[in-house]
Amino acid sequence: MTGPHNRRTVLAALAAVAAASAVTSTGPASAAARSASGASRPGASPSPVPDTAVENHFWTTYTDWRSGSAAGTRAVAGRRPGLVIAAPAGTLEYTDPHTAATAPWEYATWTSPFHHSAVPATEVIASWNADTPAGTWIQIELLGRYSDGTDTPWYVMGRWAAGDQDIRRTSVDDQTDGKSSIWTDTFSVDDAASGLRLTHYRLRLTLHRTPGTRLTPTVWRVGAMASDVPDRFTVPASTPGVGRGHELAVPRYSQNLHAGQYPEYDNGGEAWCSPTSSQMIIEYWGRKPTAEQLAWVEPDLPDPQICHAARYTFDYQYEGCGNWPFNAAYAATYRDMSAAVTRLDSLADVESLVRAGIPVITSQSFLKEELTGAGYGTSGHLMTVIGFTEDGDIIANDPASKDDDAVRRIYSRTEWEQIWLRTKRYDATGKVRSGTGGVCYLYWPTQVSAAQRRVLRPLGLL
The missing domain is CATH 2.60.120 (Jelly Rolls)
Structure with a gap:
């Protein structure tokens, strides 16, 4: 698109298309969430990712x-x-x-x-x-x-x-x-x-x-x-590597437990995938809000720290909690935490990070049938990669779950890799929409281990 546009309007249009096609959105897609038209169907060969993307x-x-x-x-x-x-x-x-x-x-x-x-x-x-x-x-x-x-x-x-x-x-x-x-x-x-x-x-x-x-x-x-990630509907399948068999003990929180809470912060539920994912990783690193900081939350609500995260990531212009840098900045308000928004070229990078003890929050959009076992489709959703099975499939904490116990999921590596790394996709009506091209949030302590330093430094994050 050219010229100024209110991205909230663009996202609302995407959500309307998804709703009309019985595709349930699990939250707003942040950053460059633009629709496109007139693109042809992808060819048989996936587009390679340049080394310097x-x-x-x-x-x-x-x-x-x-x-x-x-x-x-x-x-x-x-x-x-x-x-x-x-x-x-x-x-x-x-x-x-x-x-x-x-x-x-x-x-x-x-x-x-x-x-x-x-x-x-x-x-x-x-x-x-x-x-x-x-x-x-x-x-x-x-x-x-x-x-x-x-x-x-x-x-x-x-x-x-x-x-x-x-x-x-x-x-x-x-x-x-x-x-x-x-x-x-x-x-x-x-x-x-x-x-x-x-x-x-x-x-x-x-x-x-x-x-x-x-x-x-x-x-x-x-x-x-x-x-400069090239436009692509598909990506080459990667071979499972160093992450196989590794799983991090990340707390599990469901965004769906908060449906209808705090309309002033976008009404909880499907809109809170980003702060819910952020809070899971913040607590993985041993940080969390104090009782005094949570005193404003209504008594008896489950997981009040998720309400807290939503409030303090909320972008009043965007009218939602999906602003990527605002989530990273929120994570870094906790003691001795660093955070950044970036893109990764492949699952090999994710495997290296997980192997070093660093979970990854990823952004993706997909139809229900494109991710087996998810049970929903979305125009934009955040989840956390916490590990890999012995076969190399994705172990994710997916906040779009009925309750906290159901948050841990296993997703097909091939399916998940496509929906995360592609930059173009088709919605349920056949229209071309954008994909995030490997966007993720990374949070880590200011003092890292030698193994973590070896992974973060080549990414330009240290």
């Missing part, structure tokens, strides 16, 4: 934070280096579009150096890890350079706070320059077939605080995943 680049070290240009920010050293407000560069007025409240905020900025992406990209997704105490928030922006030598405008990739008492965390709709657009959390070249690509990008952080205070956000990590 994905590149991750992050700024995380003290040296990183001292690079680029700063206006009122400073780098702080220590066990977890970060960026903070030193002396405000000025004061601005911000009118929250979701509350209509206008308030003054002191601000300071940091702008990264231009990064030359190893992958000339059709899509870029930023992610960040930060602490925003009450009275603070951050804005993340991206400016890119195209392969034709021109630059994008500064695109807002998110206005974010861990809480919701100061501003409402939000994506920003209707951002485009006629060559690219922002689809909630994803920069996307409008016409990939034209050959136009994003070759460089820089990120700008704006840190805000209540005027007259010494408060500050702290940003520990900011960066982006740049990708």
Whole structure:
């Protein structure tokens, strides 16, 4: 698509098509959820994935934070280096579009150096890890350079706070320059077939605080995943590898137990696959909300931490909990946690991660008949890969289950691989729709084992 579009409207249209075709949606598909038309049926041969389809680049070290240009920010050293407000560069007025409240905020900025992406990209997704105490928030922006030598405008990739008492965390709709657009959390070249690509990008952080205070956000990590995954309806089948026979002890939570809860956070149930998956992995790493943090949840609701995760991943513009970077940022609010949104090229990467003790949250769309045993179809759904059978099939914690005990599933490796890695698919009416092309969330502790480091470093995440 070209020109500005409200992605919520696009997703609503997809959901309407699915409903008319008796395909049940288990939650909104985030990032570049665009429909397409006029494509031909795939040929017999699957499209290969180039070796350089994905590149991750992050700024995380003290040296990183001292690079680029700063206006009122400073780098702080220590066990977890970060960026903070030193002396405000000025004061601005911000009118929250979701509350209509206008308030003054002191601000300071940091702008990264231009990064030359190893992958000339059709899509870029930023992610960040930060602490925003009450009275603070951050804005993340991206400016890119195209392969034709021109630059994008500064695109807002998110206005974010861990809480919701100061501003409402939000994506920003209707951002485009006629060559690219922002689809909630994803920069996307409008016409990939034209050959136009994003070759460089820089990120700008704006840190805000209540005027007259010494408060500050702290940003520990900011960066982006740049990708140029080719359009494909099918992918080559992979051979089971190092993950066979390994299963991680990940807690099991069902999103369906929360159907109808908290309409202000998209009504629970099928809409909460992303925060439910996030919470499972957060707790796998030994973190969880305190009793005080959960005190707002209605008494006697099951698994109140899922309600908590939904509230604190909710994107008030998108009107849902499926914003990919907001989920990663939520995970990183827990003690000594790192998180990123990326793509993986194959199940071999997932197997290496699982073997090293790192579960993977994946995004996929499919018809009911395309994933044996799921019992549903979806225009977008998050689940977690926690292991592999001896035959190499997928062991998943699938939150689209009737209760917590039913969450653990085994899915066909071949079927699951297709629905996760493809970028094009057919819906129940035969129309061409998008697939996520291997999108996933990865959460891990700041202190990792040698085995985990060996897996994360080649992916560009350390």
